[in-house]
Amino acid sequence: MSVSVTEAVTANSELTHEDGHVxxxxxxxxxxxxxxxxxxxxxxxIIREVAIPEPGLNQFLVKLACASLCHSDIMAIEANLTATxxxxxxxxxxxxxxxxxxxGFSIGDQIGFLYIVxxxxxxxxxxxxxxxCETGKQLLQGWTTxxxxxxxxxxxxxxxxxxxxxxxxxxxxxxxCAGITAFHAVDNSELxxxxxxxxxxxxGLGQIATQIGKAMGYKVVALDINDATLDVCKxxxxxxxxxxxxxxxxxxxxxxxxxxxxxxxxxxxxxxxAYAGVPTILRLGGVMMVIGLPHNPIPISTMDLALGKYxxxxxxxxxxxxxxxxxxxxxxxNIKPEVQHRKLEDLNDMVDEMxxxxxxxxxxxxx
Numbered sequence: 001m002s003v004s005v006t007e008a009v010t011a012n013s014e015l016t017h018e019d020g021h022v023x024x025x026x027x028x029x030x031x032x033x034x035x036x037x038x039x040x041x042x043x044x045x046i047i048r049e050v051a052i053p054e055p056g057l058n059q060f061l062v063k064l065a066c067a068s069l070c071h072s073d074i075m076a077i078e079a080n081l082t083a084t085x086x087x088x089x090x091x092x093x094x095x096x097x098x099x100x101x102x103x104g105f106s107i108g109d110q111i112g113f114l115y116i117v118x119x120x121x122x123x124x125x126x127x128x129x130x131x132x133c134e135t136g137k138q139l140l141q142g143w144t145t146x147x148x149x150x151x152x153x154x155x156x157x158x159x160x161x162x163x164x165x166x167x168x169x170x171x172x173x174x175x176x177c178a179g180i181t182a183f184h185a186v187d188n189s190e191l192x193x194x195x196x197x198x199x200x201x202x203x204g205l206g207q208i209a210t211q212i213g214k215a216m217g218y219k220v221v222a223l224d225i226n227d228a229t230l231d232v233c234k235x236x237x238x239x240x241x242x243x244x245x246x247x248x249x250x251x252x253x254x255x256x257x258x259x260x261x262x263x264x265x266x267x268x269x270x271x272x273x274a275y276a277g278v279p280t281i282l283r284l285g286g287v288m289m290v291i292g293l294p295h296n297p298i299p300i301s302t303m304d305l306a307l308g309k310y311x312x313x314x315x316x317x318x319x320x321x322x323x324x325x326x327x328x329x330x331x332x333x334n335i336k337p338e339v340q341h342r343k344l345e346d347l348n349d350m351v352d353e354m355x356x357x358x359x360x361x362x363x364x365x366x367x
Contacts, residue, residue, distance in 0.1 A: 035084045035150035036347040038077050045348035053154045061095035067148035068173040068364040069350050087115035089148030090172035100157045110169040112176045114159040159320045164331035174337035174362040177317050182209040183326035184315040185289045189264035193217035198262035201269030202229035204362040207338050210236045215333040228360040251280050270294045282310045290314040339364040
């Protein structure tokens with residue numbers, strides 16, 4: 001986690017200004033730790049020994065129990081930031097900043113947390129509403145940020161939640177991006193029990209969304225071009241799966257199965273083709289949930305929208321205030337992310353595998 005904006009503002013010694021950029025310096029802690037950092041010069045992940053950070057205002061120092069790789073980390077790499085990777089994490093509270101000693105948490109508590117970065121020094125929009133302005137985006141290019149592929153991290157207390165007993169802290173990391181995002185997407189798809197939900201993209205989010213959809217009483221059909229990820233969704237209870245690349249008749253077969261098409265489709269893929277195919281699998285008046293973030297604009301027919309053939313909504317990990325409902329639901333229904341255990345030293349290979357589309361489960365490092 002980066003040094004908090006509030007702390008940085010009040011500690012000028014922690015800021016340097018060069019060529020219009022802002023760099024948040026590492027806070028000196030006691031001892032060192034291993035961290036997996038993207039190196040823009042070498043274009044690869046390097047495992048480095050760095051200082052253990054010190055919690056600032058409204059922060060905890062957390063001993064990481066696990067961290068998992070998300071496609072958003074690939075987006076950070078593409079931005080070419082010098083950063084410790086990882087924004088999906090869970091762990092144990094190791095140390096308090098004095099400002100959070102009486103906020104309902106204790107040393108040793110098992111917590112999960114959202115990674116929300118404040119992006120400029122002029123407002124609290126990023127911290128509270130997860131809004132990133134153009135000024136903030138420019139400033140962000142000069143930051144050195146600290147993520148969760150490290151033995152320790154500092155996290156902002158308002159972004160943290162105590163883990164229910166049924167959630168294992170050593171595998172909980174994917175919940176705190178993938179799990180929460182998948183819950184928001186399915187929960188806001190305007191479905192009722194017995195409706196058909198299409199999961200487009202059967203990777204980490206799609207696999208969790210499959211479990212959520214079944215727990216909510218929906219019929220679930222998963223679509224992907226990877227048979228291995230589709231098999232995972234089938235194992236998790238999907239009523240049907242289709243390989244949209246190898247099965248040329250999947251649209252007709254899906255419509256026949258669902259009696260006219262899915263009532264909603266949650267698109268977790270970032271592929272242009274995935275979005276282009278969604279209108280063909282929705283029933284009249286269905287909902288397209290936008291979650292995956294393609295590089296190109298989504299191909300949308302404004303005439304189809306005007307005629308009410310389908311409508312478009314979107315979801316994300318969202319703000320911390322919405323986190324508890326998602327975490328409680330996952331805990332109640334024993335919904336767990338499918339994970340593949342790796343070592344911190346494998347992080348560069350993990351990045352390459354995710355870029356190549358070879359990952360079939362959430363890749364997780366346990367510390």
